[in-house]
Amino acid sequence: MKPSAFAYYDPETLDEAVDLKREHGSDAMILAGGLSLMPRISMRLTKPRVLIDINRIEDLKRVVQNSAYIEVGAGVRQHAVEVHSGVRDRLPLLAEMVTFIGHAEIRNRGTVGGSISFADPATELPCASVTLDAEMVVVGPNGTRTVKAPEFFVGAWVNCLGPDELLAAIRFRAQQADGHGFVELSRRVGERALASAATQMTFAEDGAVASVSIGVSNIADRPLRATAAEQMLVGQKPTEALILSAAQTVTDQVSNGDDIHATRAYRQHVAGVITARSIRAAVNRSKKGDQS
Known part of the structure; x- marks a missing residue:
């Protein structure tokens, strides 16, 4: 399909873009890379009256x-x-x-x-x-x-x-991290992830976890921090048993229901598995001293 008619602006400064947004409000949409927006406009799933192209700013x-x-x-x-x-x-x-x-x-x-x-x-x-x-x-x-x-x-x-x-x-x-890990599950490389988990950790001199951040995506309607898992890990040495127990708490945060891609039960299982893998990757990377 062809997009519906819209006015097009390509401001050269941020102030110009803000002025255009103020003038047109919700009638205007921002065009950056266009990879998500342009297909939706072409299919008329989105019908902006004004398109503000920020690529020259x-x-x-x-x-x-x-x-x-x-x-x-x-x-x-x-x-x-x-x-x-x-x-x-x-x-x-x-x-x-x-x-x-x-x-x-x-x-x-x-x-x-x-x-x-x-x-x-x-x-x-x-x-x-x-x-x-x-x-x-x-x-x-x-x-x-x-x-x-x-x-x-x-x-x-x-x-x-x-x-x-x-x-x-x-x-x-900018954070000092001793180890990090990211694990993503998708049907094929490059496709939209069914779920993913990211971990960043620092360690005390005795090998206990000093700080940890764990984020999980596509188990709810927005990315979440796995706060219960983080709390279990801080101050403890990351044994395999502890990693598995901490990762299992993420299953309680899964709110997405069944859809064409997976059931809720499968997402719960996957969330626990990939969270454990991301934590394990961060721990192993810290032991190797490899931050690449």
């Missing part, structure tokens, strides 16, 4: 680093994050998770902000942002505000942005 294409965080502009291509030396050194879990997004052609076009704003509960970047305690930098007519990742995702394919706001950047706190 250079301020949205920057990766900014300081001692506290790495800020990724909403218009940064996913492949740029995958190969960025600062991200690979200081946020290795994020760099690894990006490699699971579709295929190389997808990552060369898709943007970080586009994927996060789309709020697909099965995708990698929303899960990464929740796992890594990211903050979303949101701009609108009233200025700039920051939103913590868990509060940004309101539901499946729904974010907290107001009709006159847009996502400008994602701020990842």
Whole structure:
């Protein structure tokens, strides 16, 4: 099908984009990579009256680093994050998770902000942002505000942005990690994940877990932190029995029901298995001293 008629704007500055969003509100949609939006427009599942193309806004294409965080502009291509030396050194879990997004052609076009704003509960970047305690930098007519990742995702394919706001950047706190792991289950490589789990850990000198972050995706209508599993692990040495017990708590967080891809019971089983594998991968990587 062909898309319905819409007005097209391609602003060169963030201020221009904000002005357009203020003028047109919910009638306007933001075009970044377009990998999710354009097929929906072509099939008339989405019918924007106004399309605001942000690809010419250079301020949205920057990766900014300081001692506290790495800020990724909403218009940064996913492949740029995958190969960025600062991200690979200081946020290795994020760099690894990006490699699971579709295929190389997808990552060369898709943007970080586009994927996060789309709020697909099965995708990698929303899960990464929740796992890594990211903050979303949101701009609108009233200025700039920051939103913590868990509060940004309101539901499946729904974010907290107001009709006159847009996502400008994602701020990842630079964290020291001894080990990380990411496990994703999909029918074929590059396809939408049935479920995935990400883990980042630090260890005390005696080998006990000092801190841990575990994020799980596509078991609910938004990415979740496995807080019960985290609490079980902190202060303890990660034995195989403890890893399995902690991972099993994730099954209680599965709220997705039966669908054409899997039953709820199968998702519960898968959630426990992949969470254990991601924890185990983080533990094993820390022992090897390998953060690549």
